Amino acid sequence: MGMPGLQRVTWAPWRRAAAWLRRVPVADPIDRRNAPALQILLIFLGVEIPLNKLYHLLTYEIQMNAAQLAVDIGTDSAMTVAAWSGVLMIRRGLVKPGTAMFITVTMCCALIANLAFGYQLQAFDPYPMLLLTLAALVIGRGALWSVYACIPLMFVLGMGSPWGQPPSGSGSRFQNLPSLALSYLMITLVLDRTVAALREGLARAQHAARRMREEMRERERVQQRLLHMQKIETVGQLTSGISHDFNNILGSIIGHASLRHRIHELDFDAASEAPQLADALEGVEQAAQRGISVTRKLLSFSRQDLLVPVVFDVGHAVQELRPMLRQLLGPGVALEVTVPAQPCTVRLDRSQFELVLLNFAANARDAMPAGGCFSISIQHEGTWTLLELADTGTGMSPDVAARVFEAFYTTKPTGQGTGLGLAVAWEMARDAGGTISVDSTRAVGACFSLRLPQASTDTPAHESR
Known part of the structure; x- marks a missing residue:
């Protein structure tokens, strides 16, 4: 039981080190990926080179003159300083300059060492391969071929050095030069092609990622425009009902205001009729408030905003939207709303939810040209809120029901529908983590079931209005 805790303690320093x-201030994605491995390599070399030199000085008999010893210690010291300086430059975001500095110093030290000791006196040297790989992966093709150009020069200086020795049984010091030059040429070509392919692949991937981000942003913009168009269309369908409502409001105001003529009549008694005038003014105020409420609701609904999910009670929202639903359905369609006693809170964009309900109402109205009933039922279903929106209209065939949530699919005549209403409902349900389905029978009606996950009232961005 103690092992997991011990493992967390053991790995914590490594996670902090990683x-x-x-944490390197680099904008280029390739440099950002290379920076950790480069730092580890340079830190390793900055520790290994001086320790290795100290070990050799303490355990082996020195067979060098003073000048060679100075060159040996001097080159190792220069490489050590270059390694730690490279780490500091990378920490400041200078990945390519730090790597180039280390490659340059190391290559100069190699040239000096080969000139001072002769190539044949050197053991296997991994540094040419290391420098080629660093130049190719970190800096680019120009650095790779520059390093390769220095490698044959290093061999020539080493083989031509007074301390150089010819291979056993041969009288020529340069016998192995062609094969060494060609071998490193092949390695350089492989690195050149491999790194070029990697960089081209990464460039294509980055280009594809940028295009995808642009397409996603454009899709969001198009979605917002289409949603706004759908709102405007729904507001247009509401205008006739809203006009009728405003006529009633204005008629009520005119009726109450007509009582002012009593002031000029001969039998006007200010003491007894003042309460009637006060009631009339109160009626004018109430009618004006109803007009303001309708106007604000239309302005709030039709504005073009980004989707902002908030937590709200579905039942309360439906009750607030009831006057607009009533106007949209018309006098021939009955509206029934069933709301539970307990709140049914969901997290959605309030404006989008209202648009979906109005779209369902408009579709139900169009499906019941001779009149009928449109019902909204809200109930708890475990951890879900279930909305059932049913009508007693003409219904749908199975083929139409299978495609009803597709964007731009509509069975209405041209110019009478965009095919976006139910697509918006499907997308809203999907984004909220819910589902939507339809059950319809010809000549009987249709019932849409919208299941949405319940949200806690403690969720941020709670709204109650």
Whole structure:
């Protein structure tokens, strides 16, 4: 039982070290990926080179003159300083300059060492391969071929050095030069092609990612425009009902205001009729408030805003929207709303939810040209809120029901529908983590079931209005 805790304690320093290595102020994605490995390599070399030299000085008999010893210690010291300086430059975001500096110093030290000791006196040297790989992966093709150009020069200086020795049984010091030059040429060509392919692949991937981000942004913009168009269309369908409502409001105001003529009549008694005038003014105020409420609701609904999910009670929202639903359905369609006693809170964009309900009402009205009933039922279903929106209209065939949530699919005549209403409902349900389905029978009607996950009232961005 103690092992997991011990493992967390053991790995915690390594995680902090890895995080420290990744915290490099670099914008280029390739440099950002290379920075941790480069730092580890340079830190290793900055420690290994002086320790290795100290070990050799303490355990082996020195067979060098004073000048060679100075060159040996001087080149190792220069490479050590270059390694630690490279780490500091990378920490400041100078990945390519730091790597180029280390490659340059190391290559100069190699040239000096080969001139001072002769190539044949050197053991296997991994540094040419290391420098080629660093130049190709970190800096680019120009650095790769520049390093390769220095490698044959290093061999020539080493083989031509007074301390150079010819291979056993041969009288020529340069016998192995062609094969060494060609071998490193092949390695350089492989690195050149491999790194070029990797960089081209990464460039294509980055280009594809940028295009995808642009397409996603454009899709969001198009979605917002289409949603706004759908709102405007729905507001247009509401205008006739709203006009009738405003006529009633204005008629009520005119009726109450007509009582002012009593002031000029001969039998006007200010003391007894003042309460009637006060009631008339109150009626004018109430009618004006109803007009303001309708106007604000239309302005709030039709504005073009980004989708902002908030937590609200579905039942309360439906009750607030009831006057607009009533106007949209017309006098021939009955409206029934069933709301539970307990709140049914969901997290949605309030404006989008209202648009969906109005779209369902408009579709139900169009499906019941001779009149009928449109019902909205809200109930708890475990951790879900279930909305059932049913009508007693003409219904749908199975083929139409299977495609009813497709964008731009509509069975209405041209110019009478965009095919976006139910697509918006499907997308809203999907984004909220819910589902939507339809059950319809010809000549009987249709019932849409919208299941939405319940949200806690403690969720941020709670709204109650």
